Amino acid sequence: MKGWRTLFPNAWYVALREYRSRTRTRSFVLGTVLLALIAFAATQLPVLVDFSMSTSQTRLAIVSQVSDMPDSSGLLDHQLNPEGRKSYLIAWQPDGGLPTAEADLRARRYDILVVIEPDGPQDLKFTIRTDSPQDGRAVQTVETGLYTVAIQYRLAKAGSSIAAIEKAPAVSVVPVNGSASSTNNLTREVSADLLSTGLIVLIFMAIVTYGVWVAMSVAEEKGSRVMELMLNATTPLQMLTGKMLGNGAAGLAQYGIILAAVVGGLLAQAPIHKAVVGSDAGTQFGGLSPTVLAAFVVLFVLGFTLYSLLYAALGSLVSRQEDVQSATSPLMVLIMLGYFMSVFGLQAIDETWVKVASFVPFFSPYLMLARVSAGHVEPWEFGLAVLLLFAAIVVALFVAARIYSAGVLLYGQRVSLAQVLRAARVSR
Amino acid sequence: MALLIDSVSKRFGDVQALDAISLQIEPGEVFGFLGANGAGKTTAMRIVLDILRPDSGTITWNGKPNTDLPRETWGYLPEERGLYAKMTVLEQLVFFAKLHGVKPKAAERETRDWLERFRIPEYADRRAEQLSKGNQQKIQFIAAILHDPLVLLMDEPFTGLDPVNAALLKEAFQEMKERGKTLVFSTHQMETVEELCESIAILDRGRVVVGGSVREVRRSTGRQMVRVAVQGDPEIAWLGTLDGVRVTRRGQDYVEAEVAPGHDPGSVLRAALSRGCEIRHFEMADPSLEQIFIERVGQIDMSERTLAPKGAHA
Numbered sequence: 001m002k003g004w005r006t007l008f009p010n011a012w013y014v015a016l017r018e019y020r021s022r023t024r025t026r027s028f029v030l031g032t033v034l035l036a037l038i039a040f041a042a043t044q045l046p047v048l049v050d051f052s053m054s055t056s057q058t059r060l061a062i063v064s065q066v067s068d069m070p071d072s073s074g075l076l077d078h079q080l081n082p083e084g085r086k087s088y089l090i091a092w093q094p095d096g097g098l099p100t101a102e103a104d105l106r107a108r109r110y111d112i113l114v115v116i117e118p119d120g121p122q123d124l125k126f127t128i129r130t131d132s133p134q135d136g137r138a139v140q141t142v143e144t145g146l147y148t149v150a151i152q153y154r155l156a157k158a159g160s161s162i163a164a165i166e167k168a169p170a171v172s173v174v175p176v177n178g179s180a181s182s183t184n185n186l187t188r189e190v191s192a193d194l195l196s197t198g199l200i201v202l203i204f205m206a207i208v209t210y211g212v213w214v215a216m217s218v219a220e221e222k223g224s225r226v227m228e229l230m231l232n233a234t235t236p237l238q239m240l241t242g243k244m245l246g247n248g249a250a251g252l253a254q255y256g257i258i259l260a261a262v263v264g265g266l267l268a269q270a271p272i273h274k275a276v277v278g279s280d281a282g283t284q285f286g287g288l289s290p291t292v293l294a295a296f297v298v299l300f301v302l303g304f305t306l307y308s309l310l311y312a313a314l315g316s317l318v319s320r321q322e323d324v325q326s327a328t329s330p331l332m333v334l335i336m337l338g339y340f341m342s343v344f345g346l347q348a349i350d351e352t353w354v355k356v357a358s359f360v361p362f363f364s365p366y367l368m369l370a371r372v373s374a375g376h377v378e379p380w381e382f383g384l385a386v387l388l389l390f391a392a393i394v395v396a397l398f399v400a401a402r403i404y405s406a407g408v409l410l411y412g413q414r415v416s417l418a419q420v421l422r423a424a425r426v427s428r
Numbered sequence: 429m430a431l432l433i434d435s436v437s438k439r440f441g442d443v444q445a446l447d448a449i450s451l452q453i454e455p456g457e458v459f460g461f462l463g464a465n466g467a468g469k470t471t472a473m474r475i476v477l478d479i480l481r482p483d484s485g486t487i488t489w490n491g492k493p494n495t496d497l498p499r500e501t502w503g504y505l506p507e508e509r510g511l512y513a514k515m516t517v518l519e520q521l522v523f524f525a526k527l528h529g530v531k532p533k534a535a536e537r538e539t540r541d542w543l544e545r546f547r548i549p550e551y552a553d554r555r556a557e558q559l560s561k562g563n564q565q566k567i568q569f570i571a572a573i574l575h576d577p578l579v580l581l582m583d584e585p586f587t588g589l590d591p592v593n594a595a596l597l598k599e600a601f602q603e604m605k606e607r608g609k610t611l612v613f614s615t616h617q618m619e620t621v622e623e624l625c626e627s628i629a630i631l632d633r634g635r636v637v638v639g640g641s642v643r644e645v646r647r648s649t650g651r652q653m654v655r656v657a658v659q660g661d662p663e664i665a666w667l668g669t670l671d672g673v674r675v676t677r678r679g680q681d682y683v684e685a686e687v688a689p690g691h692d693p694g695s696v697l698r699a700a701l702s703r704g705c706e707i708r709h710f711e712m713a714d715p716s717l718e719q720i721f722i723e724r725v726g727q728i729d730m731s732e733r734t735l736a737p738k739g740a741h742a
């Protein structure tokens with residue numbers, strides 16, 4: 001085939017032009033910056049929540065008028081300030097410190113004053129004095145903390161302790177048939193499902209968003225009639241390949257920047273948390289193994305290539321950008337079908353229909369990925385799916401080039417596919 | 429050694445766009461394609477360029493089939509004009525040249541040279557959308573020739589150009605001809621053809637109705653035209669009574685008549701003298717291309733004649 005020999009460098013020049021003109025548009029620059037900022041901000045939400053909680057510090061004074069009160073300071077601190085937060089500043093006042101504490105409360109040096117008194121020989125009673133709302137979060141939290149203090153006191157009176165009560169009992173699990181199943185526990189399965197759903201959504205979004213770019217760029221070129229100049233300078237195959245590469249690269253660049261913002265945001269979570277809130281908080285990357293990541297990249301690139309070829313072919317049927325949406329709607333159905341199949345397939349990953357569909361090139365980017373991340377795939381299965389996907393791309397390239405070369409010369413409101421196929425038979 | 433179009437046919441659905449047309453265009457000549465809208469001019473050009481494939485027939489340039497020739501052989505100025513609106517003039521001309529294998533440096537030099545020629549050197553760094561239509565057309569002409577093609581095919585290159593720009597384009601044609609290029613263009617403007625072309629072909633509904641050198645075509649009818657003006661007799665009523673003479677037009681300045689083949693146009697002059705007329709104007713000429721065109725094709729149909737059904741233009 002003549003087209004293959006001469007694919008480059010022209011396809012490369014076309015790709016470069018497409019990439020430049022796409023990435024130079026204001027909408028691309030603004031969109032990328034905005035999305036990256038949103039993505040980064042989204043990753044910092046937990047920090048923000050912790051920060052807002054840590055800044056509003058409640059100052060708490062406690063006066064105990066109970067003679068045999070055990071030391072409850074550690075316990076209360078643990079209750080009110082979990083995970084090392086500093087939400088409550090707790091000041092235990094010495095015996096007889098009540099008048100001073102009351103004066104400090106009135107002078108607003110404390111927000112809450114708690115007075116502990118004996119309630120009979122075996123129990124405690126608490127008085128919370130504050131201007132904070134009675135059903136507010138601070139009062140409620142303090143109440144819960146005091147409840148624990150009361151329990152500790154009651155246990156001490158009964159000759160026991162919290163530690164003794166909370167000690168884990170001896171439990172043994174005995175298998176019925178003598179062999180224990182040690183595979184996936186529930187939490188691991190759930191996080192794998194979440195991960196593969198996330199990756200599938202990533203592929204889905206890329207195809208839907210950036211595939212349309214390819215179709216738009218074809219329709220734009222046809223609409224502005226610059227197509228005719230291009231036709232004498234390049235072959236349809238060169239144009240098609242270039243458009244796919246150029247727009248694909250622009251799309252991936254935007255995607256990459258947004259993903260980098262997300263990853264950067266996640267990595268920055270801990271340091272930012274430490275700087276802002278003043279304590280550590282773990283960042284979680286659940287279950288993303290190198291195998292799954294590699295499979296994702298391969299399937300992403302191949303799936304995107306296949307679909308953008310089809311987008312280019314359909315884009316060549318219309319000459320106005322407004323018509324692109326309707327011209328590409330059949331493809332949208334196909335993409336949605338694959339997406340929903342994979343969402344349902346995740347719940348039935350070992351069913352035969354999922355296995356079969358994971359080899360169908362239009363669906364394998366989703367379904368094979370789901371199977372890989374669920375860890376139920378033999379290497380040869382993955383290899384076969386990739387091979388089939390690759391073969392489909394080659395076929396799609398020639399079919400798309402045919403439709404494209406016929407479509408780009410047909411002008412009119414809307415060209416039917418049948419018309420194009422008829423024209424494609426006789427064009428070069 | 430020529431551009432040979434041999435029995436080329438092309439059908440779009442129900443419409444026979446080209447019906448076994450054969451043409452020979454000599455290297456280095458300026459060739460005019462005449463025909464009404466929808467006659468098949470654009471289809472013929474696209475087939476020569478191998479943008480479309482014919483149903484039957486062959487195209488050869490210097491003995492080589494067009495399907496084997498590098499694309500750089502051809503320069504094409506399409507009828508439907510279009511540039512990349514957001515790219516600068518220089519950027520896109522270099523881009524087009526690169527696609528044809530021209531080095532960017534050389535392309536830029538050539539571009540600036542041609543912009544100078546077209547008196548628009550300051551437009552190099554402007555975006556195409558900022559240019560007037562006439563200037564965009566000049567840019568497209570440059571795009572068609574930057575890679576130094578052997579044959580230039582231009583679809584209606586003069587349409588929409590004001591007289592000044594049309595003159596600049598004619599100069600450019602002359603320049604390309606001097607560089608030894610073969611120029612083929614289609615047009616409705618008969619005067620332009622008579623001014624520029626050595627050979628022509630008139631197409632009608634996919635057939636070549638007449639072709640050859642302009643002189644041959646004009647003489648092909650065997651008829652001659654005479655234009656006479658006589659002092660004090662604007663009608664010249666007796667002219668139509670002469671044997672073999674038919675009045676075709678009574679204008680303000682002169683009366684035009686056609687002398688049938690085999691009759692001597694000089695007889696008109698002699699008849700006038702013998703009637704003692706005071707002759708103010710006497711002219712003998714071959715029929716104009718416009719007359720031949722109207723005779724062969726009928727009306728020059730400026731309205732759109734739909735070639736292929738459902739809006740597919742050719």
